Amino acid sequence: MKKILCLTFAALGFVFTSQAQEVQFGAKAGVNFADLNGDNTSDSDEMRTSFHVGGIAEIKFSEKFSLQPELMFSSQGYKMDFTFDGMQDIAPDGTKGNLTSRLNYINLPVMAKYYIIKGLSLEAGPQLGFLVFAKDEIEFPDNSLEFDVKDDYKKLDFGLNFGLGYKLDNGVFFNGRYNMGLTEIVDYGDVKNGVFQLSAGFMF
Numbered sequence: 001m002k003k004i005l006c007l008t009f010a011a012l013g014f015v016f017t018s019q020a021q022e023v024q025f026g027a028k029a030g031v032n033f034a035d036l037n038g039d040n041t042s043d044s045d046e047m048r049t050s051f052h053v054g055g056i057a058e059i060k061f062s063e064k065f066s067l068q069p070e071l072m073f074s075s076q077g078y079k080m081d082f083t084f085d086g087m088q089d090i091a092p093d094g095t096k097g098n099l100t101s102r103l104n105y106i107n108l109p110v111m112a113k114y115y116i117i118k119g120l121s122l123e124a125g126p127q128l129g130f131l132v133f134a135k136d137e138i139e140f141p142d143n144s145l146e147f148d149v150k151d152d153y154k155k156l157d158f159g160l161n162f163g164l165g166y167k168l169d170n171g172v173f174f175n176g177r178y179n180m181g182l183t184e185i186v187d188y189g190d191v192k193n194g195v196f197q198l199s200a201g202f203m204f
Helices: 002-018
Strands: 022-038 048-060 065-083 096-117 120-140 143-148 156-167 172-181 191-203
Touching: 022 172, 048 096, 048 191, 065 120, 065 191, 096 156, 120 172, 156 191
Parallel strands: 022 065
Antiparallel strands: 022 048, 022 191, 048 065, 065 096, 096 120, 120 143, 120 156, 156 172, 172 191
């Protein structure tokens, strides 16, 4: 499945690039507001605020339409408050704690961009993500613990992005999008990523 998806992305990139009128390259960075959606995720009621950074290319086919593949490092995950119960070896029952789950991905979005007016674009497209790091940190009043949980999560994530972008004549651009996870990221239930992103960048 991984090989098929990767080959599909590569083939699409080759086909579209061969038909392009102009190609520009750039970089961007911004803030993530990440959470999980699906089964048993109602307790993760606080979004995890983190960041993303990476490089992009805009492949223009006309004044109205372009394709934008990206290579991004994205720190995602979730946060939740809970009460210890039956975990006396960590903290007494009734102790309030906070869990921060850090899920870091290398993401490959491919965004189709349609310019409504000069500079302002609607954007949508698929995203393939590779999990590179996963840790849980539990904090309570007198101590904190950290666990490597990468083996608890699937290594591949697939989703769709929807958003808006605005690019100035000098190459500076701003972008807001939502990544809606489509695949389950764990084996034990219907749990998917959901990430709001705000970005700024520059086209060279």
